[in-house]
Amino acid sequence: MRPDFYVLNWNDLIVSLAFIAFSLFLIKKWKLGLEQTLLVGTLRSFVQLTLMGYVLTWFFDQQHWAFMLSLLFIMILIASYEGTRRQKNEIPHFFSAMFVALLGSAILILGTILLFILDVEPWYSPYAAIPIGGMIIGNGLNSTSLTANRFVGELRHREKEIETLLALGATPKLAVYDAMKASIHAALIPNINAMMTVGLVQLPGVMTGQILAGIDPIIAVRYQIMIMYMWFTTATMANIIMLTIVYRQFFTKKMQLRRELLREQA
Amino acid sequence: MPNDPLFQFIDVSYEAGGNKILSRINFAVHKGEFLAVLGASGAGKSSLLRMFNSLTSPSQGQINFRTQNIDSDIQCLRKNVGILFQNPVVFSGNIRDNLLAAGRWDNNIAQTLDHELTHALEQVEMGNIELTHNAKDLSGGEQQRLALARTLLNHPQVLLLDEPTSNLDPKLSRSIMDLVDKLRKTLKLTVIAVSHDHLLMRRYAGRVIVLSRGEIVGDGPFKALDRSAVFEKAGLLGNEVNDET
Structure with a gap:
């Protein structure tokens, strides 16, 4: 018989601290020196997530399109900042590139899901827009950060090739086309692999969470399928928008490669 | 005007990363010349060469190509001014793929027929190699010739050489430079070569510009230059790698 809900109460959570106690025991026994870090991590995850729970509860009570759009806008700003911070290389205007890429993906993909797939009524309902918007923005952030790092690596590796193509009369876009292609391939392969093995090797987090919360596995699977398609499209779209802006930063108006940007930074 | 340079x-001056690379450079190059730019490592000769096809721009000053500002049509300039780098870039794929690299943006090259490609290979004395041969399997000298053939398909008026033989042995260096000189005569090219090897260049170049610490310290025919004084000032003596035979 399928239970309707596995409800976790505060007492259950205290019992789960036994995991941390066991980890502490192992850390001490093996003299790993991580006791303090683990205790701080345990406390922080508890406090941060509990607060987030209350914040989300408040968010879910807000039923206004302006609130929802502002929240998504702030999420995209934070993700763009985080993406810029993660960047190991100097890429001029990278924050703007991230922002445009994430905004473009969010408008198209979130809009399609809310309006045409889930038929959410009203479309700005926080129960759908916040978690799905968060997944789109988060996935876009991870994918574009990896792609941008890889792209700079490709430019470094192909510097002579790019200058040879420029010298033969290529535009900057054509000169870096192979570098862009290689970077996007590298970013999308994990997504494709995930689509190949999903359900065979691992059960994805969203689906697991829904099943634990009592949703029919068939419905949970449908959500998961939609999410996989959404992830792939987000990654593809955000990467293409981001690279279309970023590659231009590596050239002057005179179609010269800005080689100073390709030098390794200390 | 026929006598216009x-x-x-x-x-022309050029700075990079806070360092002065070239200072107040003034000279002209005329059609059909074989100009050698000589200088020790760090003299600024590669930066100067890259300015001829606008891969680098001066920080100050102006460069004219056929009396127009060099940047007025950069793609047209680069088709007219081919460059051969020190380490030739060979793309993955076969020789045909490499020769047709510019076919991605230039329809004339995309439509080049196989017999025309073979002719381009014959021009660089590689007529015996199949178009289907893997380009990465070519020797260093052959890769340099393939890069030359690829550049020639653009029908350039000017050929820039960035130490094209520094990674080759003296015999191969001579054969590449003999080929360039032959092409200069048959195709009426203007050739501008940078090198640190004055012994190799004096065989081919009608004129030499000697650079030292970003400044021109000598400009004229080899014979007219006070060889020892100018070359010594430029730190070129002792850099010879080619025999004089």
């Missing part, structure tokens, strides 16, 4: 450098 092909290139004119007017008070």
